[in-house]
Amino acid sequence: VRARRDERAWLSHIRGLWGRAGLAPGHGDDVALLPSAPYAVTTDFLAESRDFERGWAPWEAVGYKALAVNLSDLSASGARPAFFFLTLAWAEDLPDRAVERLLEGMHALSRREGCLLAGGDLSGCRSGLCISITAVGFQEEPPLLRSGGKPGDLLFVSGHLGGPRAALSAFRAGARLRRFDLRRAAEEPAVDLLDRFFRPPSQTALGQFLARSGACTACMDLSDGLAADLPRLCEASGCGAVVDAASLPLQPGMGRDACDVALAGGEEQVLLFAVRPEAAARLGEAPAVLFPVGTLTAERGVRVRRDGRTSPLRTKGFDHFSR
């Protein structure tokens, strides 16, 4: 039996099939930029049994998260959410009320972020529930890409790491999010691990701030863990990085092995970005708490500094295919 392709291998297959001339410029960033128009576009998919299980949380939480992961991608380029297109497919065993509640969760977030529903498609499918969203944002400032980082730039993340991965383990071990208060969801950030899994903090204001600041050289949405995503930013920027293990902002309350969980992570939906050192002071006015995690280097590859010693990153990131 031939080994099956993982996500990375599929992406490389697809790039090979379409070739350079068949791919839009910017392919590989969190968003695609429409030529001669101030718009960024992104698309993201959530499926039952893959991204969540029925019963983990109220359906409002699932709808909220499906839109939130898309808005997080938009924030990575500094775009402001404008429209979204919703494709929803579900099997017959899902009650109407579940779909209604899912839509209510999505609606609460779209309203808060000023993101209009622009169209979509409804369908049945053989089993489970699939949600595909394409979000379009206004790109008012020059977009932040993954590719602008330079050696010496400081690396930051915009939130604690490891929490969503820990929540995933907790859900799999039987934990349940019992309540998802729509009114509160639109106003207060999530504190509880399980709540935060479905309700990542909005990065919209931060993304726009970074795009305006002139200090940020590269930016991406951290969705597959630092260990998977930082090498992508480095590769796009043509440099390497050193991560300082002691400075990783671990989700409060996590155990001693949390550093590896923080690196492996996944589904953080916070921003990872690089900043010119001489402009770092401008970050003082950022609308989010920022954590320095390391530095871009001329030497390729990602290394981790632990107890004064630097060694190559060995932790693997989060592959949505191999769960």
Add this chain to the structure above:
Amino acid sequence: VRARRDERAWLSHIRGLWGRAGLAPGHGDDVALLPSAPYAVTTDFLAESRDFERGWAPWEAVGYKALAVNLSDLSASGARPAFFFLTLAWAEDLPDRAVERLLEGMHALSRREGCLLAGGDLSGCRSGLCISITAVGFQEEPPLLRSGGKPGDLLFVSGHLGGPRAALSAFRAGARLRRFDLRRAAEEPAVDLLDRFFRPPSQTALGQFLARSGACTACMDLSDGLAADLPRLCEASGCGAVVDAASLPLQPGMGRDACDVALAGGEEQVLLFAVRPEAAARLGEAPAVLFPVGTLTAERGVRVRRDGRTSPLRTKGFDHFSR
């Protein structure tokens, strides 16, 4: 047990939830138009067991159709395909080779239509295969909408009706499309019913022609059958219509009850459009064979003229929910 909502009821529920202020302008047309930018966007979904069954046709055909239905929507506003975003989710029992072939079919069409791959998402799902595509088109001429029709306008369709519905019945009865030649697919229109089901004719040139012509007042993609789609065009245009049963362009080779199949139809992926009668002569230069099917009327509702007598349309269209 409460009756479950059909597609129409869900769309109405969604419109109610988001409300006027939460919906982008143009909601309800085949495409959404991005403000102050020459772009039209559409999204369409194909799922195994709902839109096709494994084994009906080579996987190339499935990939081809998934993109074709989106390009058909773009053509309805007169947009030229520019980019597409692909979300693909499949269960573990689907071999890698099937996904590769599906991508090859999609690639052949995207290349022919000059539509670049701009991004997407790959994922697993519990069972089957789901394909969600969002396509972005250049909208160089003022867009054709559903809403501009006036009483007296002549109605046309741009292809034979009923074929895809007949093909669906044939597939369900055991017919199989054995071959899907990628090279031929990019060059020659489909003749065979089964082939045509997966390979609708491109409407791109026609859509652009109609948008440029100044003769066309309303246009839409015919995807749920004339019986379902014409009332939508009429409602958006604030008028009614009379369809001439004898003039319906039935798929050659269909039986005597074909008129109802042609009305009920579904998945035609040809254009239905209205033309000012004094400008109808301009259609002579259209890059497609056009068939007159009726007239828009001031009196609301859709009626059918058969053997000199006119009666309200009773045929139901194609509901992707109630198959």
